[in-house]
Amino acid sequence: MAVQISPSILSADFARLAEAAAAVPNADWLHVDVMDNHFVPNLTLGLPVVESLLKATSTPLDCHLMIEDPDRWAPSYAEAGAGSVTIHVEAAKAPVRTLRQIRRAGARAGLALNPATPVEPYEDLLGELDMLLLMTVDPGFGGQRFLDMVLPKIRRTRELVDRHGGQVWLQVDGGVSDATIERCAEAGADVFVAGNAVYGAEDPARAVDNLRALAAKG
Numbered sequence: 252m253a254v255q256i257s258p259s260i261l262s263a264d265f266a267r268l269a270e271a272a273a274a275v276p277n278a279d280w281l282h283v284d285v286m287d288n289h290f291v292p293n294l295t296l297g298l299p300v301v302e303s304l305l306k307a308t309s310t311p312l313d314c315h316l317m318i319e320d321p322d323r324w325a326p327s328y329a330e331a332g333a334g335s336v337t338i339h340v341e342a343a344k345a346p347v348r349t350l351r352q353i354r355r356a357g358a359r360a361g362l363a364l365n366p367a368t369p370v371e372p373y374e375d376l377l378g379e380l381d382m383l384l385l386m387t388v389d390p391g392f393g394g395q396r397f398l399d400m401v402l403p404k405i406r407r408t409r410e411l412v413d414r415h416g417g418q419v420w421l422q423v424d425g426g427v428s429d430a431t432i433e434r435c436a437e438a439g440a441d442v443f444v445a446g447n448a449v450y451g452a453e454d455p456a457r458a459v460d461n462l463r464a465l466a467a468k469g
């Protein structure tokens with residue numbers, strides 16, 4: 252699968268989200284971090300902002316829900332028009348039902364795993380998924396240091412996914428930068444979220460191109 256880059260608007264200016272979207276016309280997705288101050292100790296944005304963003308950009312939205320009770324909230328993001336909706340396995344009580352609802356509403360269904368959550372117990376869920384998100388930091392904040400300890404899990408997940416036909420995208424999120432993206436790609440990731448590495452750069456679009464080129468090497 253070709254490399255995909257999903258800049259995280261968590262690292263952009265929240266008063267200028269439409270401009271942040273326009274700054275990366277070469278991105279495959281815009282990554283939207285929804286945090287509720289319960290599942291993670293930070294509060295960001297919710298459905299009304301996602302609805303406004305959908306009107307402001309044609310880049311598909313990759314919504315990463317770091318919230319309690321995703322079973323209740325996730326389908327609304329898909330119904331609103333998000334291209335991809337990812338729920339955390341640590342928070343979902345009925346992940347299969349919720350993933351099916353996301354797909355039925357026309358979005359790609361994603362399942363996210365924290366760094367300390369093993370992937371093996373979820374092998375049977377692969378058929379319900381369009382994307383597996385392996386967090387490479389503990390979720391909650393942008394600008395954290397990439398956790399190398401997740402690399403073996405990325406490798407094992409790539410093997411699992413390939414054994415099941417290779418349809419499921421493998422996304423990494425957290426501390427992905429010029430310095431770490433090749434290692435992630437080499438381990439088997441194909442969708443790369445980057446917040447600080449894109450919006451902390453002087454030229455965000457150039458940063459996307461650089462990340463893409465480095466990932467393609469890995």
Ligand SMILES: O=C(CO)[C@H](O)[C@H](O)COP(=O)(O)O
Nearest residue numbers: 390391393394425426446447
């Ligand atoms: O989900 C997230 C944090 O929980 C963000 O998507 C992630 O941290 C991106 O920011 P950065 O690339 O700066 O680490």
Ligand SMILES: [Fe+2]
Nearest residue numbers: 284315424444
């Ligand atoms: Fe994220």
